[in-house]
Amino acid sequence: MPDQPSDERRFAVITDDALDSLRRLIDVPIVDTVEPWCYEATRDNIRHYAHGIGDDNPLWCDPQYAAAGPYGTIIAPPSFVFALNRVLSGYVGGLPGIHAMWAGADIRWHQPIVRNTEVRTVAHLADLVEHETRFAGRAIQQIYHVDFFDAATDELLCEGESWCFRTERDAARELGTKYDDAKARPATRYSAEEIQAIWKNYEAEIRQGAERRSAAHVAVGDEMPVMVKGPMTVTGFIAYAQGWGGLYIRANRLAWQQIRKHPGLGIPNAAGIPDVPERVHWETDLATEVGTPAAYDYGPERCSWLTHHLTDWMGDHGRLVEHGSQIRHHNVVGDSITITGQVTAVDGDRVTITQQAHNQHGELSATGVGRVDLS
Numbered sequence: 001m002p003d004q005p006s007d008e009r010r011f012a013v014i015t016d017d018a019l020d021s022l023r024r025l026i027d028v029p030i031v032d033t034v035e036p037w038c039y040e041a042t043r044d045n046i047r048h049y050a051h052g053i054g055d056d057n058p059l060w061c062d063p064q065y066a067a068a069g070p071y072g073t074i075i076a077p078p079s080f081v082f083a084l085n086r087v088l089s090g091y092v093g094g095l096p097g098i099h100a101m102w103a104g105a106d107i108r109w110h111q112p113i114v115r116n117t118e119v120r121t122v123a124h125l126a127d128l129v130e131h132e133t134r135f136a137g138r139a140i141q142q143i144y145h146v147d148f149f150d151a152a153t154d155e156l157l158c159e160g161e162s163w164c165f166r167t168e169r170d171a172a173r174e175l176g177t178k179y180d181d182a183k184a185r186p187a188t189r190y191s192a193e194e195i196q197a198i199w200k201n202y203e204a205e206i207r208q209g210a211e212r213r214s215a216a217h218v219a220v221g222d223e224m225p226v227m228v229k230g231p232m233t234v235t236g237f238i239a240y241a242q243g244w245g246g247l248y249i250r251a252n253r254l255a256w257q258q259i260r261k262h263p264g265l266g267i268p269n270a271a272g273i274p275d276v277p278e279r280v281h282w283e284t285d286l287a288t289e290v291g292t293p294a295a296y297d298y299g300p301e302r303c304s305w306l307t308h309h310l311t312d313w314m315g316d317h318g319r320l321v322e323h324g325s326q327i328r329h330h331n332v333v334g335d336s337i338t339i340t341g342q343v344t345a346v347d348g349d350r351v352t353i354t355q356q357a358h359n360q361h362g363e364l365s366a367t368g369v370g371r372v373d374l375s
Contacts (some may be wrong), residue, residue, distance in 0.1 A: 011169040012097025012264065012287075016141060022094035022142075023128055030123045033092060037245025038083045041117045043245075046076045049083050052243025052282045054229065054236075055306040057207060059316050063115075069210065069316045075312060076113040078320045081148055081158050081306035083244050087123040088146045088162045089300050091247050095140065096264030099172070099290050100164040101276060102299030103141070104326040107160030112148075112319065118151040126161060133181075136172035136291060139165045162300075172291025179330075182293040188334035188360070190231060198336055201228040208315030215349045215374040222343040224353060230336030232297055234282045240301040241281075248276035284333070295331035302327060306355050306368035309339045313353075314372045321350070322371040328364045335359045341368075349375035 031362040038045045043063065050060040055077060058065035082089045090102035113119070129141040141163050148158040190198075206225055230236075241249060247263060250258050259266040266274030270285065278286055280287040284294045303325040310320055330338060337357045345352035355368035 008168050011099075012079070012095075013168055013170075014095060014098055014138060014166065018095050018098075019128070019140065022125070025094065025125050026127065027124055030087060030093070030125070033093075034086050034122070034123070034247075035129060036084050036086055038080075039118060039120065041076045041080065041084075041113045041115060042113045043074060043115055045083065046074060046115065048261070049243035050077050051080070051082050053077075053301065053308055054239075054242040055308045055311075057208075057311065061181075071112060071114055073115045075115065077304070077307065078107070078109055078323070079154070079300070079307045081160070082105065082300040082304065084119045084148060085121040085123060085146050086245075086247060087144050088120075088160065089244065089247060090162065090164050092142050092144070092164050092166070093125070094142075095166050097264070098140075098166045098264075099169050100142070100166055102165055102327065103165050104299075104324070105160055105162035105303055106324040107158065107162075107324050109158045109320060110210055111155060111157050117157075119157065120149045120154075122147045122149070122152040130176050130336075131165070133165070133167070133178070135165075135176045136167035137175055138171070139167045167291070169290045173289055176291045179293050182332070182361075182363075184192060185361075187294075188231075195231075198228055198231065201226065201338075205312065207312045208318075210316050213315050213374055214315070215346060215351055218343055218346055218351050218374070220343055220346055224309065224313055224341030224343075226338060227305070227312070227339040229305050229339065229357075230331070232333050233314055234295060234333060234334045237281045237295070237297055239305075240298055244298070244300065248278045250276075260356060263328055287332075292330050292332065292336070296330040296332045299327050302331065302366050303356070303368075305337075305339065306357065306366060307370070309341060309355060309368075310353060310370045310372060313341075314374065317374070319373045320370060321373050323368060324370075325368045327366050329359065329366075331359065331365055335365075337365050344369075347374055 047061045069241045123146040126145040127143040131139045133139045143163040269275045339357045341353045341355040344354045351372045353370045357365040
């Protein structure tokens, strides 16, 4: 791959000075960051997040149903932690003007987050790793660690790492080869029959619910029920942003304050208005400028789909204790994905499930490994 794009650069480049400055922040607690979308796991916050991933589990959404369940009240879906801390969701520091793409997380849950819990978080940059990629050539993996505490009791509720890849937009657009096949394909258009087939998959989805699933009846090699997500639309991406909060979505004076503080965020749109890079999720024009085929979904959204797959299977009495996800391929507008899984280990009441998500072209979209406690 050539070292540099052939024509004049439009965007910032990764410099050694910027990397050195960022490296000095490893293990330093982050104190100057944007406030979370949610401080508390209120009934509405939980429901909005769950609905944003297409999950209407009554354990999260119906107080009357949840009152008869194992916790006596509604609890948050495991991936709700993304709404409680921007850093875990991809709000990265350093390398101004360099694009960030959320690419995965390893999360451990110690306790469920029950209704009305106020959460306090602590975060730090854990590591920087340089890679050579087909997407953009040089890329910097920026790994963060975040702890989540019950603000009232100081009990550790959850901890985890997440990472973004920082890539030069010009290099990704001009020199990247990862999406050559996708860019050469015509835009996806579904027939009425194909849409009906996807709807039938939704209709066939089964939630374990209040019936307890026993590890004694689970064996290595068991196949998980299939879960579908999509077809992808900007409407769907916005539904997730409504529950999760996005990273940079601001209006009017607050948008001005944000761009004044972080000038690298302000990329002029077609009308010449500086706007945030997050609009790659709803503006194909900018998405193609950063090297992807079209507007695409959010990384934490896809991780949340993988955990949704597991929580439907484990039921109200199960508990997701660990999950690792890796994003492998952008889901662009028009894509649909199928999530499959298989039991790969059973250790007493702990069941390990390995997941894969593929798009309609057979391309690997994401992988996941979850550990569920069925005691």
